[in-house]
Amino acid sequence: xxxxxxxxxxxxxxxxxxxxxxxxxxxxxxxxxxxxxxxxxxxxxxxxxxxxxxxxxxxxxxxxxxxxxxxxxxxxxxxxxxxxxxxxxxxxxxxxxxxxxxxxxxxxxxxxxxxxxxxxxxxxxxxxxxxxxxxxxxxxxxxxxxxxxxxxxxxxxxxxxxxxxxxxxxxxxxxxxxxxxxxxxxxxxxxxxxxxxxxxxx
Amino acid sequence: xxxxxxxxxxxxxxxxxxxxxxxxxxxxxxxxxxxxxxxxxxxxxxxxxxxxxxxxxxxxxxxxxxxxxxxxxxxxxxxxxxxxxxxxxxxxxxxxxxxxxxxxxxxxxxxxxxxxxxxxxxxxxxxxxxxxxxxxxxxxxxxxxxxxxxxxxxxxxxxxxxxxxxxxxxxxxxxxxxxxxxxxxxxx
Amino acid sequence: xxxxxxxxxxxxxxxxxxxxxxxxxxxxxxxxxxxxxxxxxxxxxxxxxxxxxxxxxxxxxxxxxxxxxxxxxxxxxxxxxxxxxxxxxxxxxxxxxxxxxxxxxxxxxxxxxxxxxxxxxxxxxxxxxxxxxxxxxxxxxxxxxxxxxxxxxxxxxxxxxxxxxxxxxxxxxxxxxxxxxxxxxxxxxxxxx
Numbered sequence: 001x002x003x004x005x006x007x008x009x010x011x012x013x014x015x016x017x018x019x020x021x022x023x024x025x026x027x028x029x030x031x032x033x034x035x036x037x038x039x040x041x042x043x044x045x046x047x048x049x050x051x052x053x054x055x056x057x058x059x060x061x062x063x064x065x066x067x068x069x070x071x072x073x074x075x076x077x078x079x080x081x082x083x084x085x086x087x088x089x090x091x092x093x094x095x096x097x098x099x100x101x102x103x104x105x106x107x108x109x110x111x112x113x114x115x116x117x118x119x120x121x122x123x124x125x126x127x128x129x130x131x132x133x134x135x136x137x138x139x140x141x142x143x144x145x146x147x148x149x150x151x152x153x154x155x156x157x158x159x160x161x162x163x164x165x166x167x168x169x170x171x172x173x174x175x176x177x178x179x180x181x182x183x184x185x186x187x188x189x190x191x192x193x194x195x196x197x198x199x200x201x202x
Numbered sequence: 203x204x205x206x207x208x209x210x211x212x213x214x215x216x217x218x219x220x221x222x223x224x225x226x227x228x229x230x231x232x233x234x235x236x237x238x239x240x241x242x243x244x245x246x247x248x249x250x251x252x253x254x255x256x257x258x259x260x261x262x263x264x265x266x267x268x269x270x271x272x273x274x275x276x277x278x279x280x281x282x283x284x285x286x287x288x289x290x291x292x293x294x295x296x297x298x299x300x301x302x303x304x305x306x307x308x309x310x311x312x313x314x315x316x317x318x319x320x321x322x323x324x325x326x327x328x329x330x331x332x333x334x335x336x337x338x339x340x341x342x343x344x345x346x347x348x349x350x351x352x353x354x355x356x357x358x359x360x361x362x363x364x365x366x367x368x369x370x371x372x373x374x375x376x377x378x379x380x381x382x383x384x385x386x387x388x389x390x
Numbered sequence: 391x392x393x394x395x396x397x398x399x400x401x402x403x404x405x406x407x408x409x410x411x412x413x414x415x416x417x418x419x420x421x422x423x424x425x426x427x428x429x430x431x432x433x434x435x436x437x438x439x440x441x442x443x444x445x446x447x448x449x450x451x452x453x454x455x456x457x458x459x460x461x462x463x464x465x466x467x468x469x470x471x472x473x474x475x476x477x478x479x480x481x482x483x484x485x486x487x488x489x490x491x492x493x494x495x496x497x498x499x500x501x502x503x504x505x506x507x508x509x510x511x512x513x514x515x516x517x518x519x520x521x522x523x524x525x526x527x528x529x530x531x532x533x534x535x536x537x538x539x540x541x542x543x544x545x546x547x548x549x550x551x552x553x554x555x556x557x558x559x560x561x562x563x564x565x566x567x568x569x570x571x572x573x574x575x576x577x578x579x580x581x582x583x
Binding site: 007063066067069070073074077078080084085088091092095123171 | 218225
């Protein structure tokens, strides 16, 4: 195994091999709760990506100044700052999305992915690498959020991003199961089984 | 990473300070927009009550008395807001009117929104018993019964009833051109 | 909303894990054995109640009157992190076996969405202190119920013949789907939603 992973691998590992949701199995709460439609999943993905990338960069920038014993509280302060920023920005410019995501916007602060990457990566790597790592992981979980949202919206509503894709006959009585909580659990179970079968992360 | 005790405390303190400052800036910057969005949401609720099926409202007159209601890109009706002097103050009425000029529903704002009419009398104008009389009516029919119209006044609250009725009729007559879908100047 | 309804809503109808999807990470991580599930639930109950109180008081006495609502997220999560730290120190000293049984899951309570979520709900639903306590209690017990229930299921799943792709998380998720379906039966129980 290469001693110095290339810069690019920081970016790409987050997408498949170390996909936060499907391989590392962290950050599950928003994955199931905010993916009723594709737009919601995408919105949540973008919001969390903003926090992940910004906090990775900032924490990496200050890593030499942060005493080891208080690093977790400082990480938390940094992360919650960015979470609050995206919270208020969303309230101002995307109030519909904010209404749908609800408490999950401030809950980004306890998203294991973000604190996890800060501790495992950003604290020990340079700014550019941390940025790439954040970006890679963001694409990774963002895609899962979008795919989940799209699938649930497709089966539960016959649309994706509100574009009708399934015939009207289906859309008049869709599989509501997909929109409700059990459907979300079921779907991610299937996705994870698929990922296992395909051998991702091995 | 300096390990002195002082730096441990200081680093925490400085981080908090910077964070608090940054957040206060973000807060004050976004506050006006957030207020605006809240108003838009309140409008949606108020108008949605009289124009079910609409997902968008656009103000049409400078004083916001007339709004067009849209479902998607199709204009499905008009909202008219009027306020006439009642017994103890202005009585604001909101009416949803379909594209043929008939009323879909009306809404008289309640005491929580500032209506000062008498409880048990004038305040009854906010109740469905009174408001439902307006459904399906055209502007000419909006008059009190004892003046030749179709609206039964609330017993003991003629002034308030007249305020609602006349206020709405006058507004519908004044903005009559806006009620018909063909008439506005190219805005649809 | 009367207090009994608040409790039932938090406990069953809007169960934090199966209906709100909050608190999932420990749900899948800790429910592999019944004893860890019970231990985790106890710790969560304790921290959740304390966090609910401290955050409620801080909000109503400090943040809101001073117009510092925008610091809410940061303050609440720091309160939780500190409380977990304190609980950890206490357990290490007085309840060693529970401490080692919980292992890594104890500091993980900090990132337990459920606790932060409860602190937020207490504000959003405009609860007074008593209602907030009942809500926290109901939520923690609902959390415990689901985790322990699920641990019993997973202990059985360990020995069941399952195709390799589905072993571990996938079958756990599907199991959760079924339990969640069952819990949906509680919707509109006593007219709560």
